[in-house]
Amino acid sequence: xxxxxxxxxxxxxKRWLHLLAGLMWSGVGVMLISLAIGWLAALTFAETxxxxxxxxxxxxxxxxxxxxxxxxxxxxxxxxxxGGKVCLFAFQEWKSYPLVLFMIGLGITLRVYSPIPKPYxxxxxxxxxxxxxxxxxxxxxxxxHLGTTExxxxxxxHG
Numbered sequence: 001x002x003x004x005x006x007x008x009x010x011x012x013x014k015r016w017l018h019l020l021a022g023l024m025w026s027g028v029g030v031m032l033i034s035l036a037i038g039w040l041a042a043l044t045f046a047e048t049x050x051x052x053x054x055x056x057x058x059x060x061x062x063x064x065x066x067x068x069x070x071x072x073x074x075x076x077x078x079x080x081x082x083g084g085k086v087c088l089f090a091f092q093e094w095k096s097y098p099l100v101l102f103m104i105g106l107g108i109t110l111r112v113y114s115p116i117p118k119p120y121x122x123x124x125x126x127x128x129x130x131x132x133x134x135x136x137x138x139x140x141x142x143x144x145h146l147g148t149t150e151x152x153x154x155x156x157x158h159g
Contacts, residue, residue, distance in 0.1 A: 009087055010087065010088035010089075011085040011086060011087060011088065012085060012086065012088055013084055013085055013086075014078055014079065014081060014084065014085075014086055015143060015146050015147075017078050017086055017088070017090060017091050018075065018078055018091075018139050018142050018143050018146070019139065019140075019143050020088070020091050021071075021074060021078070021091035021092070021136075021139045022136045022137075022138075022139030022140045022143065023136075024091065024092075024136075025067075025071070025132045025133070025135055025136035025139065026132070026133055026136040028129070028132050029128075029129040029130065029131070029132035029133030029134075029136060030129065030133060031129070032107075032125045032126070032128055032129030032132070033125065033126055033129035033130060033133070035111070035122075035125055035129075036055065036121075036122035036123075036125035036126045036129065037122075039118035039119060039121065039122045039125075040052060040119060040122050042118075043119060047119075048119075051119045051120070051122050051123050051126075052122075052126065054123050055122060055123040055124075055125070055126025055127050055130070056126060056130060058123060058124070058126065058127030058130075058131075059126055059127045059128075059129070059130025059131050059133075059134065060130070060131075060134075061127070061131075062127050062128060062130070062131030063130065063131040063134040063135055066131060067131045067132055067134070067135035068134070068135050068138060070135065071135040071136070071138040071139060072138055074091070074092065074093070074139075075138060075139060075142045077093065078090065078091065079142075107125075110124075
């Protein structure tokens with residue numbers, strides 16, 4: 001049975017795991033920002049501007065003191081995983097998955113059932129979405145660094 005589970009486990013090279021993490025963080029960030037933009041589209045520019053500006057400021061705060069540190073920690077953790085190929089789902093710590101599910105549930109609850117007006121929710125969605133998107137750049141920077149290091153190694157070996 002254990003051999004069957006091992007054979008069925010989806011695995012990737014660590015480089016692709018970094019890319020997958022970046023794509024997931026970017027995708028969720030863009031989705032949240034898109035929802036916020038949709039809510040703010042019903043307002044005039046003058047009405048939208050304060051909500052958007054506060055959301056962008058919140059995004060930088062969340063990025064700087066929250067998600068960027070988590071992304072950097074994940075980059076190091078993925079790099080330290082044993083072996084060349086690792087489980088597809090290891091782009092996030094296993095203990096983080098319940099938090100992710102809670103955040104998805106909270107987001108749906110706020111979006112569907114909350115009495116909070118959508119422009120105010122847009123501030124939160126822009127903040128979290130922007131923080132996620134900016135932090136996803138840490139993964140891409142690492143993938144780029146891995147690629148340039150490998151190219152340099154190849155040139156040195158054949159030079």
